[in-house]
Amino acid sequence: MTATKGLEGIVAATTSVSSIVDGVLTYRGYDIDDLADNATFEEVVYLLWYGSLPSHSELAQLKAELSASAAVPAPVIDILRLFPANTPTMAVLRTAVSSLALYDPEAEDMSKEANLHKAIRLQAQIPTIIAAFTRLREGNAPVSPKEGASIAENFLYMLTGVDPDPVAVKALDKALVLHADHELNASTFAGRVTVATLSDIYSGVTSAVGALKGPLHGGANEAVMNMLEEIGSIDHIDDYIRGKLDRREKLMGFGHRVYKGGDPRAKHLQKMSYELGKSTGNLKWYDMSVKIEGLVTGLKGLRPNVDFYSASVYTTLGIPRDLFTPIFAISRCSGWTAHILEQYENNRIIRPRAEYVGQADQKYIPVDFR
Numbered sequence: 463m464t465a466t467k468g469l470e471g472i473v474a475a476t477t478s479v480s481s482i483v484d485g486v487l488t489y490r491g492y493d494i495d496d497l498a499d500n501a502t503f504e505e506v507v508y509l510l511w512y513g514s515l516p517s518h519s520e521l522a523q524l525k526a527e528l529s530a531s532a533a534v535p536a537p538v539i540d541i542l543r544l545f546p547a548n549t550p551t552m553a554v555l556r557t558a559v560s561s562l563a564l565y566d567p568e569a570e571d572m573s574k575e576a577n578l579h580k581a582i583r584l585q586a587q588i589p590t591i592i593a594a595f596t597r598l599r600e601g602n603a604p605v606s607p608k609e610g611a612s613i614a615e616n617f618l619y620m621l622t623g624v625d626p627d628p629v630a631v632k633a634l635d636k637a638l639v640l641h642a643d644h645e646l647n648a649s650t651f652a653g654r655v656t657v658a659t660l661s662d663i664y665s666g667v668t669s670a671v672g673a674l675k676g677p678l679h680g681g682a683n684e685a686v687m688n689m690l691e692e693i694g695s696i697d698h699i700d701d702y703i704r705g706k707l708d709r710r711e712k713l714m715g716f717g718h719r720v721y722k723g724g725d726p727r728a729k730h731l732q733k734m735s736y737e738l739g740k741s742t743g744n745l746k747w748y749d750m751s752v753k754i755e756g757l758v759t760g761l762k763g764l765r766p767n768v769d770f771y772s773a774s775v776y777t778t779l780g781i782p783r784d785l786f787t788p789i790f791a792i793s794r795c796s797g798w799t800a801h802i803l804e805q806y807e808n809n810r811i812i813r814p815r816a817e818y819v820g821q822a823d824q825k826y827i828p829v830d831f832r
């Protein structure tokens with residue numbers, strides 16, 4: 463038995479939710495470019511869960527269900543009040559998602575219908591949790607969800623209590639479309655492994671949130687903004703990047719396990735970063751990002767991934783940095799739950815093997831003689 467480090471190239475599941483073939487990402491067979499330019503996030507959620515784009519009435523029903531489910535059980539808001547204000551929001555989200563199960567009467571109901579209800583609740587309540595904690599840590603009362611608003615609009619509304627700018631809503635909605643699913647990425651795999659033991663969907667999504675948090679996965683978007691701020695100005699880029707590469711340190715927002723010729727989502731976020739920067743009269747982060755991209759691609763052949771330009775997009779939208787990865791979770795919840803539902807449909811426990819490289823032929827020695 464020989465291990466493949468990082469499971470690179472291993473095909474560990476079949477899926478009809480999304481695919482990456484020759485650098486092209488599709489959700490249920492629809493090219494991400496097509497969806498990014500035309501679909502709303504709610505249409506994508508429907509597509510991922512039910513396998514086809516919704517009719518008018520199907521979309522209206524899903525939106526109504528999401529809106530009706532957006533309020534979080536009061537005890538979950540109460541536990542958010544107990545957390546230290548400086549806790550990373552992803553750590554808060556991991557615990558809060560787990561706690562949602564305690565107040566859901568269908569938590570242990572493994573019927574397909576109940577699992578769909580839970581997917582709707584998770585999708586609707588994750589934004590509410592993130593917005594509520596953000597307000598609580600600043601000493602403000604949480605804002606109740608706005609009835610009938612889209613997930614993007616409602617999230618921005620719940621952060622401030624003020625109706626958001628439609629340009630910001632549109633930008634966030636597109637970012638949600640772009641992050642919704644991505645084949646067998648680390649967090650989705652974590653979620654599938656968990657539910658493949660026939661554990662519940664809350665356990666699966668809790669595992670997925672924990673995996674997304676890491677800087678090699680979803681946490682990279684926050685790390686990119688840290689890097690941009692650390693560099694400080696366009697004149698310092700050259701020294702900073704060359705220094706990092708000389709020290710063989712990772713540059714956040716670059717590289718990808720699957721895409722070697724470039725991440726198809728990055729160009730959409732780059733365009734958004736430019737347009738938002740132009741409209742707000744602040745192209746600093748965009749200009750710096752473009753220069754960094756040119757240098758890193760030239761020196762190392764690495765291309766930006768989805769996290770690179772999302773950092774400047776969210777910053778320009780005025781979103782606090784430690785909400786970047788939670789926003790990724792709002793979006794990816796749709797993909798996680800679609801994969802979890804798919805796993806339940808055709809389940810087999812996921813239990814690979816390991817190549818043992820430890821000591822052999824050890825004999826027990828009583829503790830007095832060690």
Ligand code: ACO
Pocket residue numbers: 468677678679680682711712713714715716717718719720764767768769
């Ligand atoms: N900066 C510098 N060098 C890099 C980077 C990077 N961002 N990414 C890859 N490399 C180099 C590695 O050092 C390695 O070089 P070597 O062969 O000379 O040792 C080579 O490219 C291969 O890289 P691996 O780390 O082995 O690639 P892997 O497929 O295991 O990792 C990953 C992929 C985790 C995305 C990696 O590129 C990385 O750490 N990127 C930075 C973090 C990041 O942006 N993560 C978000 C990914 S997208 C997402 O999850 C949403």
